[in-house]
Amino acid sequence: MSTTRTDTVAAPRRFPLREVVIFAALLVAVLGVYAMMGAAYSTRMLVEAACYAILALGLTIQWGYAGQFNAGVMGFVALGGFCAMFFSVPVNDAFWDSDLPGQLGTVLAYIVGAVLVVFGASRLDRIGVPKKLRTAITVVLAVVLYMVVISAFRGVADQIESQAGFIGGLGLPAWVGWIIGGALAGGVGYFIGHICLGLRSDYLAIATIGIAEIIKAFLKNSDWLTRGTATVSPLPWPVPGPAEVGFTLARALYLSVTAVMIAAIFFLLHRAYHAPWGRMIRAIRDNEISSAAMGKDINKRRLEIFVLGCILMGIGGAVLASFNSLFDPQGYLPLNHTFLVLVMVILGGPGNNLGTIFGAVAVYIIWLMSEPLALFLMELAVHFGESTFGWDAPASLDSRALQARVFVIGLLITLVLRFAPKGLLPEKTKHVE
Amino acid sequence: MNELVFFINNVVIAGCVAGSIYAIGAVGVTLIFSIMRFAHFAHGDMMTFGAFMVLLLTTLFPSAGAAIGIPTPLIMLPLAMALTALLAVGIDRAFYKPLRAHGVKPIVMVIASLGVTLMLQGLIRLFAGTGGESLYVDDRKEIFRLALPIEGVRVPVVITEPQLYLFALTLISVVALHLFLSRSRLGKAMRAMSDNPSLAQASGINTNTIVAVTWVIAGGLAAIAGTLLSLDVTFKPDLSFFLLLPIFAAAIVGGVGHPYGAIAGGFVVGFAETLAVFNWGILLRPFRDSLPDWLAQAGNLAFVGTEYKIVVPFFILVAILVWRPTGIFKGKVI
Numbered sequence: 001m002s003t004t005r006t007d008t009v010a011a012p013r014r015f016p017l018r019e020v021v022i023f024a025a026l027l028v029a030v031l032g033v034y035a036m037m038g039a040a041y042s043t044r045m046l047v048e049a050a051c052y053a054i055l056a057l058g059l060t061i062q063w064g065y066a067g068q069f070n071a072g073v074m075g076f077v078a079l080g081g082f083c084a085m086f087f088s089v090p091v092n093d094a095f096w097d098s099d100l101p102g103q104l105g106t107v108l109a110y111i112v113g114a115v116l117v118v119f120g121a122s123r124l125d126r127i128g129v130p131k132k133l134r135t136a137i138t139v140v141l142a143v144v145l146y147m148v149v150i151s152a153f154r155g156v157a158d159q160i161e162s163q164a165g166f167i168g169g170l171g172l173p174a175w176v177g178w179i180i181g182g183a184l185a186g187g188v189g190y191f192i193g194h195i196c197l198g199l200r201s202d203y204l205a206i207a208t209i210g211i212a213e214i215i216k217a218f219l220k221n222s223d224w225l226t227r228g229t230a231t232v233s234p235l236p237w238p239v240p241g242p243a244e245v246g247f248t249l250a251r252a253l254y255l256s257v258t259a260v261m262i263a264a265i266f267f268l269l270h271r272a273y274h275a276p277w278g279r280m281i282r283a284i285r286d287n288e289i290s291s292a293a294m295g296k297d298i299n300k301r302r303l304e305i306f307v308l309g310c311i312l313m314g315i316g317g318a319v320l321a322s323f324n325s326l327f328d329p330q331g332y333l334p335l336n337h338t339f340l341v342l343v344m345v346i347l348g349g350p351g352n353n354l355g356t357i358f359g360a361v362a363v364y365i366i367w368l369m370s371e372p373l374a375l376f377l378m379e380l381a382v383h384f385g386e387s388t389f390g391w392d393a394p395a396s397l398d399s400r401a402l403q404a405r406v407f408v409i410g411l412l413i414t415l416v417l418r419f420a421p422k423g424l425l426p427e428k429t430k431h432v433e
Numbered sequence: 434m435n436e437l438v439f440f441i442n443n444v445v446i447a448g449c450v451a452g453s454i455y456a457i458g459a460v461g462v463t464l465i466f467s468i469m470r471f472a473h474f475a476h477g478d479m480m481t482f483g484a485f486m487v488l489l490l491t492t493l494f495p496s497a498g499a500a501i502g503i504p505t506p507l508i509m510l511p512l513a514m515a516l517t518a519l520l521a522v523g524i525d526r527a528f529y530k531p532l533r534a535h536g537v538k539p540i541v542m543v544i545a546s547l548g549v550t551l552m553l554q555g556l557i558r559l560f561a562g563t564g565g566e567s568l569y570v571d572d573r574k575e576i577f578r579l580a581l582p583i584e585g586v587r588v589p590v591v592i593t594e595p596q597l598y599l600f601a602l603t604l605i606s607v608v609a610l611h612l613f614l615s616r617s618r619l620g621k622a623m624r625a626m627s628d629n630p631s632l633a634q635a636s637g638i639n640t641n642t643i644v645a646v647t648w649v650i651a652g653g654l655a656a657i658a659g660t661l662l663s664l665d666v667t668f669k670p671d672l673s674f675f676l677l678l679p680i681f682a683a684a685i686v687g688g689v690g691h692p693y694g695a696i697a698g699g700f701v702v703g704f705a706e707t708l709a710v711f712n713w714g715i716l717l718r719p720f721r722d723s724l725p726d727w728l729a730q731a732g733n734l735a736f737v738g739t740e741y742k743i744v745v746p747f748f749i750l751v752a753i754l755v756w757r758p759t760g761i762f763k764g765k766v767i
Binding site for chain 2: 067069071146147150151154195196199200201202203205206207209210211213214217218220221334335339342346400403404405406407408409410411412413414417418421
């Protein structure tokens with residue numbers, strides 16, 4: 001019996017008609033926006049779309065490669081934005097010249113000490129303490145130490161707020177913040193993933209929604225660290241700013257930075273996808289039991305991919321915050337930073353990086369253009385209503401018209417899931433006959 | 434003793450209020466989970482929808498309640514429950530049923546329910562605006578101040594009319610649900626389907642009916658919870674996002690797919706929230722003279738500030754997922 005295997009890896013190359021048509025349409029749309037809205041506005045739109053593309057790539061490897069649903073993209077984006085702010089904003093001398101850094105350091109040392117003590121107490125059973133007693137000791141110690149530390153901490157935070165405003169930044173180049181933002185988001189992702197990835201997939205969605213809201217609440221209320229609702233601006237750019245070279249050129253420079261980043265991420269992901277590691281990830285997604293039977297460490301691989309996705313989200317969020325030159329914790333909304341990214345991914349094609357980038361740019365254009373469109377339609381409806389029924393329109397029409405976009409995003413999600421579950425550019429899977 | 438009354442007002446009553454609402458919500462979530470095996474994220478918005486229906490009906494007929502003597506919103510509640518149940522069944526037919534027929538993974542259903550969340554939110558905000566509104570259009574919110582007959586107590590126990598209705602309705606719905614699940618044919622069929630769907634189908638249970646009944650119950654309960662919450666505070670279109678995490682935490686704490694567990698979980702989460710934001714320093718005040726100085730001087734002894742309230746259900750969720758993912762009552766599904 002001769003077994004001739006067809007080479008499934010080198011599948012016959014066909015002309016990528018679908019991709020070419022879709023990207024040509026996208027190019028036409030972008031050129032249309034340029035013609036209508038002017039170069040400065042359109043370049044800004046492209047930079048923001050590029051930042052969203054990084055976020056979408058992060059989500060596509062979680063959802064498309066590994067089937068993990070992260071419903072808290074917003075939290076990781078906000079963390080990245082915070083790091084971009086914290087590392088790049090100029091040093092606040094009012095804080096560093098006082099004795100506050102010393103006090104803050106002392107409190108941080110207390111926190112570390114308290115954590116170590118509690119951790120030590122949780123290991124008391126190793127030296128012969130009964131387990132129940134150990135648990136009781138640990139819980140009591142944790143509560144008491146938490147109270148002590150948090151009161152000291154509140155005191156220092158209040159002093160910082162009243163004496164120095166906030167602790168300011170570190171005055172480092174923007175890219176340092178981007179890298180650390182990615183690392184921090186990855187760390188939080190590791191924490192969440194470690195807890196949830198071994199359980200049902202729904203739990204991850206619930207937990208990520210929760211952590212996103214917590215991160216937002218923390219950033220919003222920690223005035224000593226982020227100035228809270230007072231927002232921090234301007235954030236320095238890694239390229240010459242608009243004041244030096246003009247709006248269009250500065251934004252074009254920024255766009256080229258993001259384009260290089262996307263190209264690098266795209267290339268690395270492409271290699272990873274076709275590498276043994278990528279095959280393993282997809283095998284786990286498609287059939288968990290058989291890949292476990294093949295000896296793959298499922299939870300570890302899942303954790304890897306989840307953390308990788310979170311890192312990308314952190315980086316994307318940092319780049320976005322630097323570009324907006326503004327860190328506003330209240331500006332992070334689930335709609336703009338979670339569900340919009342989700343639509344980009346499932347519309348473009350989960351698991352297909354090219355499709356994801358297409359989805360990011362296309363959806364972002366539609367998103368931006370829908371604002372004036374929604375207002376226009378609403379005005380039309382009001383005009384019609386007034387002339388035919390004598391209906392007098394409610395005053396808050398502008399804000400209500402924008403709510404229509406929430407509806408459209410939701411409808412889009414459900415429709416795409418139902419009628420095009422693989423997106424416009426489906427992931428290419430090779431089938432062995 | 435004043436401090437104790439303060440404790441009762443801020444922890445016992447507030448915890449019961451939050452707990453009842455989370456419990457009713459979590460029962461709906463857990464029922465949907467046990468029948469259809471997915472986490473229904475649009476539940477918070479079904480609550481908001483129910484409350485919005487009540488608001489709409491109350492605005493249309495503001496004086497209906499005066500004739501009988503109870504607040505108008507409560508008269509409108511059964512109607513709103515029916516409308517919300519109808520909406521729930523409609524949503525299922527339009528969005529979830531086709532996906533189920535395709536045999537998609539549960540997580541895809543979760544994403545679809547997020548899509549439904551956004552659609553409902555958009556619709557509600559489109560019609561209700563974004564601000565808060567009181568459900569008491571024509572009536573007045575009664576506030577009862579019960580002075581305790583103890584010497585030296587100046588602070589009364591404060592309880593409002595909607596809170597009393599809330600406790601009564603929670604009790605009624607829990608008992609009714611218990612009777613339905615344990616006595617009626619449909620309830621037994623529901624439990625059978627939650628235990629083993631294919632066996633239930635093989636023994637002649639019409640699964641489509643069961644699914645519809647589940648949605649009707651979940652929708653009705655959601656309308657009750659949403660209305661009572663809005664009665665207690667105000668109606669806000671963005672109510673749902675803050676409810677989602679506590680409700681899911683409650684359902685998971687009680688053991689997913691376990692209605693009685695969900696009730697217990699709701700109260701656990703509700704009380705944990707109020708206990709965590711309560712300033713324990715107040716209880717120390719009477720003993721100020723006998724306490725060491727550093728403890729007597731401590732100002733704010735709350736575990737978390739009210740702005741970080743959302744941390745509490747999350748922490749409970751994480752703790753239960755780490756130590757006992759099946760929940761305290763051993764839910765069936767993990």
